[in-house]
Amino acid sequence: MEEKIKLSRIYIIATLVMIVVGIVALIITFMGDPQRGWANLLLNNVYFVSLAVGALLFASIQRVTHSGWSAGFIRVPEAMAGFLPVAAILFLVMIFGAQSLYHWSHATAMEHDPLLAHKAAYLNLPFWIIRMVAYFALWILMFVIIRRLSLREDALGGLDLFKKLEHRAKVFIFIVIITFSFAMIDWVMSIDAHWYSTIFAIRNFVAAFHHAAIVITFIVLLMHRKGYFPFLNKSHLGDFSRYIFMLCIIWGYFWFTEFMLIWYANIPEETAYFLPRVRGEGWRFYFFANIIINWFLPFVLLMPKATARNHTVLKMVIPILIVGQFIDLYLQIFPGTVGEQVLGFQEIGTFVGFAGLFMLVTGWVLSRANLYPVNHPYLEECKNHHT
Amino acid sequence: MDSQYILGVFDEEEALISAFRKMKKQEIEIEDVFTPYPVHEILENHGRKSKITVVGWFYGFFATLGVLAFLIYTAVIDWPLNYGGKPSNAFPSFLVITIILTIFSITILSLFTFSWRANLWPSNEKPIYHKEATDDKFVILVNKELTNGGKASSVMKESGAIEVIEK
Numbered sequence: 001m002e003e004k005i006k007l008s009r010i011y012i013i014a015t016l017v018m019i020v021v022g023i024v025a026l027i028i029t030f031m032g033d034p035q036r037g038w039a040n041l042l043l044n045n046v047y048f049v050s051l052a053v054g055a056l057l058f059a060s061i062q063r064v065t066h067s068g069w070s071a072g073f074i075r076v077p078e079a080m081a082g083f084l085p086v087a088a089i090l091f092l093v094m095i096f097g098a099q100s101l102y103h104w105s106h107a108t109a110m111e112h113d114p115l116l117a118h119k120a121a122y123l124n125l126p127f128w129i130i131r132m133v134a135y136f137a138l139w140i141l142m143f144v145i146i147r148r149l150s151l152r153e154d155a156l157g158g159l160d161l162f163k164k165l166e167h168r169a170k171v172f173i174f175i176v177i178i179t180f181s182f183a184m185i186d187w188v189m190s191i192d193a194h195w196y197s198t199i200f201a202i203r204n205f206v207a208a209f210h211h212a213a214i215v216i217t218f219i220v221l222l223m224h225r226k227g228y229f230p231f232l233n234k235s236h237l238g239d240f241s242r243y244i245f246m247l248c249i250i251w252g253y254f255w256f257t258e259f260m261l262i263w264y265a266n267i268p269e270e271t272a273y274f275l276p277r278v279r280g281e282g283w284r285f286y287f288f289a290n291i292i293i294n295w296f297l298p299f300v301l302l303m304p305k306a307t308a309r310n311h312t313v314l315k316m317v318i319p320i321l322i323v324g325q326f327i328d329l330y331l332q333i334f335p336g337t338v339g340e341q342v343l344g345f346q347e348i349g350t351f352v353g354f355a356g357l358f359m360l361v362t363g364w365v366l367s368r369a370n371l372y373p374v375n376h377p378y379l380e381e382c383k384n385h386h387t
Numbered sequence: 388m389d390s391q392y393i394l395g396v397f398d399e400e401e402a403l404i405s406a407f408r409k410m411k412k413q414e415i416e417i418e419d420v421f422t423p424y425p426v427h428e429i430l431e432n433h434g435r436k437s438k439i440t441v442v443g444w445f446y447g448f449f450a451t452l453g454v455l456a457f458l459i460y461t462a463v464i465d466w467p468l469n470y471g472g473k474p475s476n477a478f479p480s481f482l483v484i485t486i487i488l489t490i491f492s493i494t495i496l497s498l499f500t501f502s503w504r505a506n507l508w509p510s511n512e513k514p515i516y517h518k519e520a521t522d523d524k525f526v527i528l529v530n531k532e533l534t535n536g537g538k539a540s541s542v543m544k545e546s547g548a549i550e551v552i553e554k
Contacts, residue, residue, distance in 0.1 A: 260479045266471070303444075386427050 022353005038097035054212025055080035060169035068381035082365030157375035191336035210247035241308035252295030282341030293324035395543030406546035421520035450492035
């Protein structure tokens with residue numbers, strides 16, 4: 001079972017081309033409208049950090065629950081979390097863009113706005129940067145610990161490391177829920193600094209987990225087509241689908257709860273957030289596309305056993321859902337920063353660039369270690385998984 | 388009274404499965420199998436598939452439509468009320484009640500359907516074929532009216548049944 005993947009030359013060239021496309025698109029955007037450039041950078045940063053953090057959470061939950069079915073695939077989420085150090089660097093660049101994204105970062109805006117001045121103790125640039133560094137330091141630390149223990153388990157085996165990993169995973173789940181919630185408030189919710197929603201953080205947290213599960217499934221499916229994961233059977237597919245199905249329901253639940261309560265209470269300070277998104281020209285389409293793609297589509301398509309365990313259906317649904325997460329973040333970030341609804345090659349190009357970088361980093365981390373956790377106690381159960 | 392059933396009692400899962408396979412091969416009709424935990428091969432190959440999930444889906448589908456229709460009829464068509472300046476058709480707020488009542492309907496109706504199909508009404512005494520079938524023994528039940536009893540008992544014995552009882 002000891003096997004390492006080797007990145008093919010075509011894969012590396014393709015990802016590099018994607019990165020170049022992204023850089024070109026970003027440069028063009030910044031020359032035209034810097035604000036739009038920063039908004040694009042923020043969107044893609046949040047998107048891929050969500051994937052990395054969600055993947056690490058996925059791996060941790062498998063460790064805590066002693067899941068047998070996922071034991072053979074555990075390297076995939078671990079490799080996806082390897083994007084975190086790269087994401088940290090890209091996020092540090094955002095410090096220069098904070099002034100054009102967040103209007104609370106201007107001292108003059110704070111002075112003339114008593115409501116914002118009230119929040120100045122939390123929403124100020126130095127503290128914002130300190131928090132950002134702290135989040136990434138914690139996440140990267142957790143990634144390094146989990147990854148290193150997992151690789152040592154490969155070399156040494158035995159149950160001691162397995163138990164140690166389970167303990168670390170528990171700590172990580174606890175830390176990530178708190179830090180990621182605050183991170184989402186800092187990076188996304190504070191764009192509309194006057195508005196607040198207490199369910200915002202958990203909704204984005206579930207979205208991150210939801211789409212991480214989707215991308216993990218996608219990577220496993222694509223690698224299976226290349227001949228890796230020969231033990232992948234219908235039962236594994238069923239379990240991956242159950243993850244997507246379950247998380248789409250939770251995400252839809254939180255989305256609806258947030259919207260319905262604000263719509264029903266009809267308080268001007270709160271509805272100001274949803275009014276342009278539901279009624280505004282251009283945004284309206286994305287608002288309904290968001291819930292239809294991210295909740296309705298997987299809910300209906302992955303409910304029957306026959307479609308949930310079907311390679312073709314999953315390969316069809318997953319790319320749509322990857323676009324779905326983009327729409328979700330697009331709708332949260334763009335109305336507050338850019339203002340008018342714009343979606344052109346700048347947005348798509350930047351996303352392609354980030355996707356290329358993510359693919360390159362994930363593939364590289366994946367190729368650095370055994371593809372299968374050879375000494376994982378549940379590996380045998382995973383190979384013979386049957387539900 | 389003449390005995391109607393033959394019971395093969397097994398100690399091990401392997402013995403049960405080998406008996407099950409042989410009986411399937413020789414086309415001996417199996418009435419029921421009792422196991423302490425789900426055994427995949429028997430679940431898949433015993434020839435009966437539960438349709439309770441399909442039934443549950445339809446209960447849910449019609450419950451959703453029914454509850455929505457009821458809410459719209461009462462709150463919009465028959466007696467429009469103004470609550471806090473909302474339009475009578477306050478559709479998003481209807482959904483909450485719809486979700487709750489749909490889950491409730493599926494649960495209750497599926498429970499009743501299952502009880503009816505499995506003869507599990509309170510007054511109905513379900514026969515216990517073998518007392519240890521609820522414990523740690525595997526039991527295959529064969530109805531003599533449907534199949535050749537002698538053949539069945541010999542197959543079960545040679546596969547390693549610890550006892551074969553006629554009841």
